[in-house]
Amino acid sequence: MINRKKSPAIHDAVEFDLKLKACDHFTLDNGVHVYAVDAGAQEVMQLEWVFYAGNCFEDQNIVAATTNFLLKNGTSTKSAFEINEHFEFYGAYLNRHCYNETATVTLHCLTKHLPVLLPEVAALFTSAEIPEEELAIYKQNQKQRLEVNLKKCDFVANRLIDEYLFGLEHPYGKYSSTKDYDALERDQLKAFYKRFYTEGKCIMFVAGKLPANLQEQLNNAFGQLPFRQSGLPVITYPGTPATEKKYNIINDNDGVQGAIRMAIPFPNRHHPDFIKVQVLNNIFGGFFGSRLMSNIREDKGYTYGIHSYLQNHIHQSAWMISTEAGRDVCAATIEEVYKEMLRLTNEPVEKDELDLVRNYMMGSILGDLDGPFQIIGRWKNYVLNNLTDAYFYNSLETIRSITAEELQELAKKYLVPETFYELVVV
Template identity: 25%
Template sequence: MTQATHRSAEEIGRTDAGPRPLPPLGEPRPLRTPDVVDTELPNGLRLIAARHGAVPMVEARLRIPFAGEDAAHAARAEVLAETVLTGTATRDRVQVDTDLAAVGGELHAVVDPERLSFVGSALSSGLDTLLEVLADALTGAAYTSDEVAGERDRLVERLAVARSQPRVIAREELQRHRYGDHPFVREVPQASDVGEVGPEHVRELHARSVLPRGATLVLVGDLDPHTAVDEVARVLGGWRSDATAAELPALPELLGGDVRLVHRDGAVQSQLRLSAQGLHRTDERYPALQIANLSFGGYFSSRLVENIREDKGYTYGAHSSFEFTKANGTILVDADTASEVTAAALLEMRYEFGRMALVPPTDAEVESARQYAIGGLLTSTSSQAGMASMLATLAAAGLDHHWLSAHPDRLRAVTAEQVAEAARLYSPTRFTGVVVGDAAKIGDGLAALGGVVLP
């Protein structure tokens, strides 16, 4: 018997005439629009219920606007999110976990400067239990002294660790550089502020701010949307208030300018964080900007990645993305580099900004980014969890499922000329930001480069 000869992947991929040609990309399948009911309940809660997928599960996303002007708000909000599901007037922590486990469910809460969010899931047959546990927390969270003290102390320890992480430091410095003392900046509270939070503070914040009017609940899964509306109205009907949940104040327009160097003693790496004013999802130019951003640095085949990762080797990863609030959109560009190449990396990033504005993406770049954008949207919304998160995100922006179902066609309709126009938003003069690193190691290089404010 003749022994099989092992061939490498490169050998398999070649013929006598050269490399085997890649098959052409197939036409992406259309985005399947879920069966959706979008309504407002008598208590002011917006409910979006969608039938999606064959898995007998339901995903839940509740988003409550939760902004606060007080400097102590961020600390109290974090403690609230950690303790809101640790017991109610009728369920202790163990009973909450037991009831959810009985229906294959889970539920947790997170908070940021914009909103308090509850993220959960359960078997479709256990939707009523998931809703009842949620309603119990919304209307009767106990915030006992023991639970608040325990979660508060654990949170203080986690914050101490988080605040030593370079990426957390860089994010906070970028926020402060962009928006000064705006409430949006308070993403990570000070451990000392958290340490002063007591049960009375959390109960007062809950009563004042955990409100249905202005909030949105999204349910996605193997469910009848109309029946779900009736079930939610029954279970959450007792969650009421005449007040409206507090929205984050509008962000000021982000203006370009010098980059600020933030000294981090002994750092062997630098964090580069640059940002410019972008467009909101509601802007008619947004699909073109989405494709331009992918071409610039939004995926692995982008110009920025090819330059400072693949060609120069300055960073393991560079990224360009969008950040949205309710009425605002910004462009974020980030990379982490070794100290000795920090100035060179910043130079190349500026070069790519200028090249993007002056030499817009080619037809091939546009088409590649277009296919990636459409495919990414289809993939991200194919699961029940992905669809639930997307519908909740769009609802916060004032959009609905109709925008989602029409977006692939908007991307297909974008022309190279429209992408070129959007690419002008990447002009170097429109960007500002921070570099976090050891000033003794990187200060001279950045000073020679110019456009950097040294400490």
Template identity: 30%
Template sequence: MLNRTLAPKLNEINKINFVYPEVKKLNNETELIWMKDVLDETVRVELHFNAGTIHSINKVASITNGLLLSGTEKKNSIQINEEINELGVFTDFESNQESAVVAFYCLKENVIQAVQLICNAIQNCNFPQEEIDDAIRERKQQFLISSEKVSFLARKEFQKKMYSNSERYSRQLEINEYDNITRDQIISFHSNHYLNGLTRIVVVGNIDENQITQIINNTSTWCNTTEKNYENKFINEKGHFHIEKKEAVQTAIRIGMPLFNKSNSEFIDFQILQTILGDYFGSRLMSNIREDKGYTYGIGSAILESYLAGSFIIATEVGCEFVKPTLDEIKKEIDRLSIELIPEEELNLVKNYLLGQLLKSADGANSLMDLYLGVDMHHLSLEYYNEVIHRINTITSEELKTLASKYLIWGNLTIVTAGKK
């Protein structure tokens, strides 16, 4: 008779293969990173630009990013999009604080045509006024809709307070600032941060050297020459800040503090610590606030990394009537890490879980590329992940307790709530 109360024997994950991509330097500032070990016909291409929102005084950075296919002397946006779609290509434009990305996804057979089309459109983009007006109209409305969401309101306020020493990182725009954007600003941003702002090209696909050369040829004049000006230290405004939204049925909570990134020697340890607190389904925050109390659909913590700094955050949305008890419980869980040793059983579970996650993040060319990009931005090698495995295997409850009492101090945190008081 099968004894179902006994768990099957576990096997250790003893080896993870971290595969390096091929790196080609275009010059000192710009490189192409290529992962060719792809078993199917897909190709992912990303162009990374030094075109983040910290480089613009208003919404110019994100508007420019969204208008890169808005038209050239020879083609309007509809024609450009049609040609791209005819090739079955999917595009994705994104800009965040420190950089902007143009990504596209296609089949091998179309990659060169796609590169030519998209690069040509970016190179010769002349930003027709009508397209600018359309984009501003659409974004203003999107902004108004987002402003109805407590998560959006909380995020905005949280950024202000978390990066309080840096105007460029903390600034939050109001809706009327869209109206101040001019075509000249966009053209100049495009010229400085795209046509002279390429920092890397990422390719994941089983294409050949000749095709890689063609990709480089299409983009090589864009190599970055603009200052990056990343901030290396943030100072937060501590305390509790509330944004009132009367009709809300849930309140968004954001809690956090400035931290460091992978280049800091304590990063791995903190990553393990915050996983225990809030970064997996069985975490203390999830077990307590969702699975025990039922205050929320979900709660989690994470480390956000920027090029030269980082931050630690906790995010959740809870029924308005549960804000106070939720904050109390979060405080309790944070404090507990500095007071009590993490039980061996729990630590062991998190260690195994993290190894499983690492195995997953090294599965397949696309995941491996993301792993590589995650360390490359801090000038580290894939060797870093072997160090992660080593730390997971060796870290002790005592070490984690010491780390918690060094960093996880309730009074140092920024707390933002948005919703109904």
């Protein structure tokens, strides 16, 4: 019996023996790979179809994103209204997103309703019509939304910093304009849909309380579709980064706040420094107790929040610092960011601060493993980046063992003020 008069022992998170739950893998009749995590107490599921149909495959800007959005806006047998009504009737939620290399369709539902929902999802991949009237509504809405967003300094800053980092022709550096929406034609979208969805490459990720006959159900709905597992176009990443490093953009003459972005290009997850730099990044600006937050928010009061992070891209990444500050203190904010960089290069991190960050990162990983949807999300990240579970355990070991001296050397290597792109949009 538990002794309620005695408080439980306190353990550091770094002492936790974290394990990544194994992911089952099987292949449908047509070669589609399925990754599944069977866990959870509730009879709910998440299914995600990942297509190699991102913007790096398009010949014209925003074709990929538009096609992805309009997947559920009408098929040969159902209107957009009827499709939404069907999923809502069964308490299911269907969403879609488009990224640089991939595009996704995600279904959340009760396990017992899977047999009546899977055929409707399959229809989206084989008989989506992309009706002209739905396309017209989409174009109008997107142009109006864009016009509103372009008045926001943070929105403009996010667009421009990626352009400076990667170049406007690079998939990571592209952004939309009203002219791009005006140029969209239904025939272009239908051709993209046929090539990259109906006959595209698909990977499935499934998690939750899975039915015993899951493979049979998926095979019946998707195992005979003409998905292909090879023959995709070779992805190219054209584009030239900007030669200038410092930019000041006037977006709102009457605005009182400016958006600040500072960034450098960075390798992807396969680089040996990537995991180590994640530790350094957390010390620098990666969580609420970071140096940037302590200095610029708590001490100086220049901003409500400032964060640094590594971008989540497959091909290459970038180390980004992002904040919004008062127009009159933007220059001072940037100066303080550089001061924190120099502190990390000139002084080793003290043990107490490093221990705090170790525990924060281990606790965050523990939270990310809380539930089947979070677990399959981590597996999805590994699969799409051509990694294995060894990456997970290497990350844990790095967090536990990295030294202050190693972090200081990394800071000297990467936190060099002269190499950073610097953008202020006011």
